[in-house]
Amino acid sequence: MLTFEERRKVLEIVEPMEGVLTGKDILSVEQFNRDDLERLFDEADWMKRLKEQNGSTDILRGKILANLFYEASTRTDSSFSIAMKRLGGEVHNIVGVQFSSVSKGETLSDTVRVLSGYADLIVLRHHEKGAALEAARAIHRERQKRGMSAVPLINAGDGVGEHPTQALLDAYTINQKFGQLNGLTVGLVGDLKHGRTVHSLSKLLSLYENIKLIFVSPESLQMPPELVAELEAKGVQMQVANDINAVTAEADVWYITRVQKERFATEAEYKAVSGSYQVTLETVSGMKPSAIIMHPLPRVGEIAEEVDDLPQAVYFEQAANGMYVRMALLAGVLGKW
Numbered sequence: 001m002l003t004f005e006e007r008r009k010v011l012e013i014v015e016p017m018e019g020v021l022t023g024k025d026i027l028s029v030e031q032f033n034r035d036d037l038e039r040l041f042d043e044a045d046w047m048k049r050l051k052e053q054n055g056s057t058d059i060l061r062g063k064i065l066a067n068l069f070y071e072a073s074t075r076t077d078s079s080f081s082i083a084m085k086r087l088g089g090e091v092h093n094i095v096g097v098q099f100s101s102v103s104k105g106e107t108l109s110d111t112v113r114v115l116s117g118y119a120d121l122i123v124l125r126h127h128e129k130g131a132a133l134e135a136a137r138a139i140h141r142e143r144q145k146r147g148m149s150a151v152p153l154i155n156a157g158d159g160v161g162e163h164p165t166q167a168l169l170d171a172y173t174i175n176q177k178f179g180q181l182n183g184l185t186v187g188l189v190g191d192l193k194h195g196r197t198v199h200s201l202s203k204l205l206s207l208y209e210n211i212k213l214i215f216v217s218p219e220s221l222q223m224p225p226e227l228v229a230e231l232e233a234k235g236v237q238m239q240v241a242n243d244i245n246a247v248t249a250e251a252d253v254w255y256i257t258r259v260q261k262e263r264f265a266t267e268a269e270y271k272a273v274s275g276s277y278q279v280t281l282e283t284v285s286g287m288k289p290s291a292i293i294m295h296p297l298p299r300v301g302e303i304a305e306e307v308d309d310l311p312q313a314v315y316f317e318q319a320a321n322g323m324y325v326r327m328a329l330l331a332g333v334l335g336k337w
């Protein structure tokens with residue numbers, strides 16, 4: 001096996017090539033098959049070694065990422081930025097859209113068409129479902145019209161739609177812990193109606209054999225019926241529970257999420273469902289000893305802090321994996337593997 005240094009030298013001289021992600025937008029987990037995931041996880045392992053051994057490299061020297069965030073973010077925004085920097089590229093951040101022309105009423109399509117003339121790659125987070133697709137189409141039209149090469153767009157969360165890069169890092173983390181993704185029972189807890197992370201993760205898991213999902217949510221925050229139908233058609237077994245305590249011993253992975261406050265019309269509607277579930281030491285004592293507890297973060301009380309030091313609690317490790325997976329994605333989209 002090559003050392004990281006040897007491999008870095010190989011990657012550095014690779015001119016953009018036709019890899020599976022080269023020049024592609026990343027809009028949905030539906031773009032990925034199991035082979036793609038295996039390859040991506042391998043690349044993310046290399047990125048982890050790179051971070052541990054060298055800190056950074058310069059395979060993306062000369063490339064510039066525009067990070068365009070219309071919604072709050074800490075992990076996704078900073079892990080994409082730092083991932084790009086660790087690969088030798090540069091980043092332009094537009095996080096406070098209130099300081100950009102968006103505040104003057106500019107459309108998303110216009111904003112990304114312009115940015116695609118400046119940057120090599122765009123990462124977009126937006127509050128509307130379907131925004132990433134709309135933006136990618138606008139960029140394609142503009143580039144095609146001018147006969148120019150693609151400027152890929154990565155969906156960093158589109159409203160209640162998808163959060164593909166989060167699901168990829170979640171699947172990477174599960175694979176790291178269990179050595180595979182087949183045959184697992186995964187409990188999804190919280191706001192399954194609005195949570196884009198659980199939408200993307202459940203679709204990604206449906207690629208594997210013998211997956212069982214247990215949905216635990218307040219009655220009004222259940223999984224969208226059309227997604228349930230899609231999962232059913234793919235052979236995923238599903239069970240619904242109102243209370244995690246009724247099913248604690250059943251899952252290999254417990255994936256906890258927060259109630260998505262920003263998706264509620266009124267504070268009163270949010271208050272009616274927030275704070276209705278919490279994972280505590282007592283909850284964990286009922287879990288399989290081999291179970292892991294995940295959370296995309298931020299948490300707002302769904303997992304008591306007393307749980308953090310238990311070996312089952314992997315959410316901070318999961319967040320760290322986000323950077324490795326995003327490094328692998330950036331390198332892939334820019335043609336390095």
Ligand code: NCD
Binds near residue numbers: 196260298
């Ligand atoms: C998630 C999101 O934005 O959907 N955050 C993240 O990217 N890790 C989850 C959330 O905000 O609850």
